[in-house]
Every structure is written in structure tokens, then in C-alpha cells.
Amino acid sequence: MSDHNQPVWVIAEQVRGVIPAVCLEIIGQARKLADDLGVLVEVFLLGNGISDQVDLLFFAGADVVHLGDAPDFDRYQSEIFTESIVSRAKERDPQIMLIGSTFMGRELAPLIAAKLGTGLTAHCIDLVLDENGILEQQIPAYGGMMSIICPEKRPQIATVARGVFPMPALDQNRSGKVLPVEPPKGINLRVQTLEVVHTEPKGVPLESAPVVVAGGVGAGSIEGWQEIQALAETLNAALGSTRPAVDEGWTELETMIGQSGKMVSPELYIGVGLSGELQHMVGIVGAKVMIAINNDAKSPVFEQVDYGVVEDCRVFVPALVEALKKKKAYTGRAAHVV
């Protein structure tokens, strides 16, 4: 199958009129892939009153923007969005389609793929071209990295989380062509979003936190988990978790770090009672200093951090929190005296 001239697509989205960072990051990566392939980057964006966002997409690397700007596109409606994307994709025949792993992207990607009869790879942590220009979609597996390819069907669709790729430099001189998208006609809507409710996120947001404390199975119980939570609070850090900690019900899915969770890039990462499985560790991108607390000296987590403490976290973490509190009180007093 020859893919000449078939563009690289990015499905962008807007949240209350703003393009989320992940969309710009994947446009940056799409630009690199498209340059290697010698093809265009085309971005698809739907919304209402969003034409002021189009320049940003060009600055990030788009050559063409398919823009649907209409009241029907005001909020995400799966059937309208799927139909609009699929019908334009059939005309333009993209070879690659990248979608952010947002809630919308995670629902839309499989709908688009199934409609187009093609494959897709979830939560990729890298995307590179092989010698034949086929997209290697990399995910962690079995303690290593697995490359998944979609050799025949097109487009090759991948979802990517925020923070996997760097934010591209925005080039204010770039511009491109806008192709309007009209709302699809005559679809009988069987599913309709009636209302979207936004709640204020609590605590320090993980993705931008300078310090992250993540806990795992080693917490042992909700009480053990609360100690880890207390450590995060004392350090003014964002609280992260491994998947089993979420499965135990100790914490919310939103705190999960890793391949199928969030990507973090803190100055300091402290992993408590977790084994350093790659699916978790790939979520920590470019942390400056990494520390692990684990009671098993042979735990693989110690091969992936700068400092290790071999201790039972249920004993060590409360002692650490206590000492940190004392230190804080002391420095607080000292500052006062001075």
C-alpha cells in the first residue's frame, strides 16, 4: 500500500473555547511525522464560536484546518462528531490519525476506527516511522516496549496522552488553509449530551506539579494510603497512584500515573510502595530527581530511581512526615526570629 500524499491528521478538541495542551503537543508530533513522510498536517476541529483558535493550530504545525464552527458542534455529541470526522476522513484519506487521550478522544477514537474499519492503538508513549514509513506505535508491555503496527488498513489511528510529546514551539508566521465542515444532515440522534457539569479540581494538578508523591500496593490499607497522602500534603505535592491502588478504591482514577493514566514531569518524584512497573514508570517523563521507598531491596523500582530507601512505608512514611513537620515548624520559627 502506498501512502504518498495521504496527510497526517490530528483530531483536536476545545474545552470551553480553549484548545487543550495535548492537542498542540500531538500536532507537534504530527508535524515531525509529516515532514519525514513529505505530506501535510491536517487538523480537524469542531466547536461553536472557535474560529479565533485556528491560528494557534497553524502556529503549532497545521497546514490545513477542517473547521466546523456551528451551534450543532457546541458540545461533544458522539454521533455528530463521529459522522463529521468519518465523512471528511473518507474524502481526504489520511494515512495517520492522532487523537488526544482525553475523555472525548477515548470515546471517539474507537468509534471512528470501527466506522472506518481500521485499527488503533491506545495510549501510545512514542510514535516513530519504520523504514517503510509505517507508524510504529509504542506501548510498554512485559517490562519492555512493544511496537504495534497497522500494516494494511488506513488510517493508522493512535491515542496519546498529554505530556507524552513536548509542546511545539509556536511559529507565529505559519498559516494555512481553512476548510469548513458543515454539521451532518439527517442523522437521527440516539444519544445526546443534555448537560456538562464542571467541578473544580481539588489539590495540586498532577500534570504540572513540581513535586509528585505516588503510592502503590505497598500502602497495604486505606490507613497506609492516608499516610502517603499526608506526605504529599506536607510536601505540597500532587498525589499520584498506581493502577492497583485505584482498583483497591484508596484513590480516584484521576490520580493514576502511567500509560493509561496521566503523564507527569515533576522536579521530584517519590514512589512509595510501588514496584516500578513500566506501565507506571512511563508516566514519569523527565523527572529531575526520583526517590523510591520500598521494603523489598530487590524491587525493580530501585533500578529506576536516584535514591532508594529500603523500609516498610507504613513505618517510614509517618516518621518522615513527622520530621518534615518539625523541620517546617523550626524553619518557620527561625525565620520569625530573624
Added chain:
Amino acid sequence: MLRIVVCVKAVPEPKSAEELKIDPVTKSLTRMDMPLVINPLDRNALEAALLIKEQSAAHITVISMGPPPAGDIVKECLALGADDGILLSDPSFAGADAYATAYTLAKAIEKITAIDVVLCGRASSDGATEWVGPELAIFLDMPVVTMVRELVESEGASWVVKADLENGYRLVQVELPAVFTVTQDANTPRTLSFSGIIKSRKKEITTWGLDDLDLPAESVGLKGSPTIVSKLTYVESKRECQIIEGTLEEKVDILINKLVEAGVI
């Protein structure tokens, strides 16, 4: 009566799944027979069905595609309260990606008449794509809502559900028949009861293979999968670790110094 299908996957038991690693020396994967368990998040999908059945007349069919031992997982679902179970098992189904899995499940679900609701877990623990539910919806030509945490209204053929979003939720109205993926916050799954096990002993599960679904072999399993694994590479660890030694107090002090050096306190 509401006809509910719950899609349940048999997944490797977590501890043994973690032992399946690329050998750093041979750089290959040593396969072993792993004990299977019900995908934890599918318990929430089954529980959602059981809760609906407690409120109104409903019939629950559990369906699972997997190797023959996955039949035990289907039986476990019967013991938890499902009415009947279907195992999709055929050597040709092996190696299916999310697309081929959803396609095969859809063809089987189409054989059951008058389905109102199809429930899936949010994700499987081994595949974790979250794709099977939505793809199933396309193949069944049904609407879908993912990440459902609450059934707000479930009277008649028009349901309202609450589904998770980043920092919030959406209220969605859906016309049945429809597919839903259920989050783990939706409910707390029940555990097996002795009477459930006894009652389920009389229930039989049905096994369907390729011929029962009347599908060409090219459309299922590895052959029906658009994606394939092209390579597996061993990853070297990147950091040099210094283990902090001493008594508990000393370790605390040294660690705090490291935190000061890192500039976080």
C-alpha cells in the same frame, strides 16, 4: 422484560501476569499457563446489570470470548446472579485485537434476539484499550456512552446516565438499545454467595465457535485484526540508584537533606 448482555473478559491473574516479562538475557517472552480471573472492572458491569434486575424484570446474559478455561469465569458470573452465559471460544479467535474482539462479540450478540442493553467494563486489565465497548456499538449499530458512573433514569426506552469527564461529568440521554461502559465508581460489586453457587450449578453455559457465528475465518482472531505486534524490545533502566543506609532516624534525616538539595523544601 429488559434483555441485558454483559461482556466479561477472562484476564490473567494479576500476580502471574506481572511475572510475564521479557527475559533481559534472551530478550524474548517466556509464555506460561496463567490462571484466569474475571477482569476486575467487568464485575462493576455485571453488578450494574444485577442492580437493574433487582429493580425491574430483566434477563442477564454474560458473554465472554476467550480460551476454554474462560468458561469458568462465565460460570462464576452465573453464580453471581446472571441468568445465562455464552462462551465464544475457537482456535481461530485467538490473537484478536480490540477490533476483532468487538466484531466477534457483536456477531454473537446479534444472534441473541431483542437486546436492550449491552454493558462493558471500562477497560480490561490486560488490554486496557477501553475500545471494545464503543467498537461493539458501531458493529451493532447502537449508540454508546462510555465511563458511566450512574443510571439517573432507567424507565422505558430512553435512559439518562451520568458519565465522567475531566473535572466533571455529563448527563446523557440515550435511546435503547444501547451500549454502556461502566466505571468502577458506579457500584461496589457483590461477592459470591453459597446459595448463588448452588443455584448456578443447574445453569449451563453455551459455547459458540466460528461455525456457530457463521463468520469467515479472515474476519476473526489474528487474521481479523488490523493491528499486529511488530516488535518487543527490552528496556534498560536509566538511573544509578544510591540506597540510603542507616537507622530509621538516619534515613529520615538523609532523605530530608536530599529533598533540601532538590530544592523542594
